[in-house]
Amino acid sequence: MIYDILTQSPYPWILFAGIFCGSAASRLTRSVKKSKHPDKARERKAFWVMLGFSAVIALLLLAVFVPGSGKIMDWNLLYMFAGTAVLFFLVFRFKKAGGIPFIILAGLLVVTVILFLQAITAFTGETEIGQIKVLSSQNSKISCEFTNARKEITRLEMEGTYIGAEIKTIVFNDFYVFLGQKTWYRFTGLKTAVVPAGSEMTREKDIHEFAHPEGISEALYRFVSANIQYIPGIKTNMIQISYVQARPLTTYSIRIQNDSGAEIVAVSR
Secondary structure, eight states: OHHHHHHHOSHHHHHHHHHHHHHHHHHHTOOOTTSSSHHHHHHHHHHHHHHHHHHHHHHHHHHHHSSOGGGOOOHHHHHHHHHHHHHHHHHHHOHHHHHHHHHHHHHHHHHHHHHHHHHHHHHHOEEEEEEEEEEEEETTEEEEEEEETTOOEEEEEEESSEEEEEEEEEEEOHHHHHTTOOOEEEEEEEEEEEOOTTOOSOEEEEEEEEEEEEESOHHHHHHHHHTGGGSTTEEEEEEEEEEEEOOTTEEEEEEEETTSOEEEEEEEO
């Protein structure tokens, strides 16, 4: 759970950066004139201030590069950093004025933010099963490459104009998803389809089943499906077939949502 939060969201890094920034700023504004040894106190102050702001820089860099630079362009991150820095500046700078209740309040805020981040990560997270790269699509024939999670490539020639995936899924209740449980899946293979003239419905055309499907075993899927009403924590099970129009030189990602089913999205062209 903690690993997923740290690797998928910049919010925890920004939170800790704000805490260190507030702590370093409070020490920076603290006077050392009343100290018995002002020179030594000044040196210690400089050391801890530099260490604190160095930690802030390191955490901000982690916020950019660990979850991915595309997730850092969010104004809410700036507001969170500023708010956390100001709050913990007051906590560390005016300990006597705030007292224990203020520190407890700050601790509760941190716990609340962490739970909020966990909810975001859990209900928006996803697992990539593999990618389909369409090399060509003409005359109702699709030439493509499928790359699984282990980076193994399978070259396929299939009939049709739409390409999709057949995935058996077991979706858990929201509470278990919140705790970090991901959707169980069994990726059985790829399918193609066509849309007959005058129709808006796809018609299955071709299928390629993998010898060793990704995900859980067929025996486990059948057992859960047959006993779903007796197994706590499971919301539903389903067989999903999702199609996209096969566009030449386009790469599609097959993904499983943590709290729902499968989807196929274009990731490059």
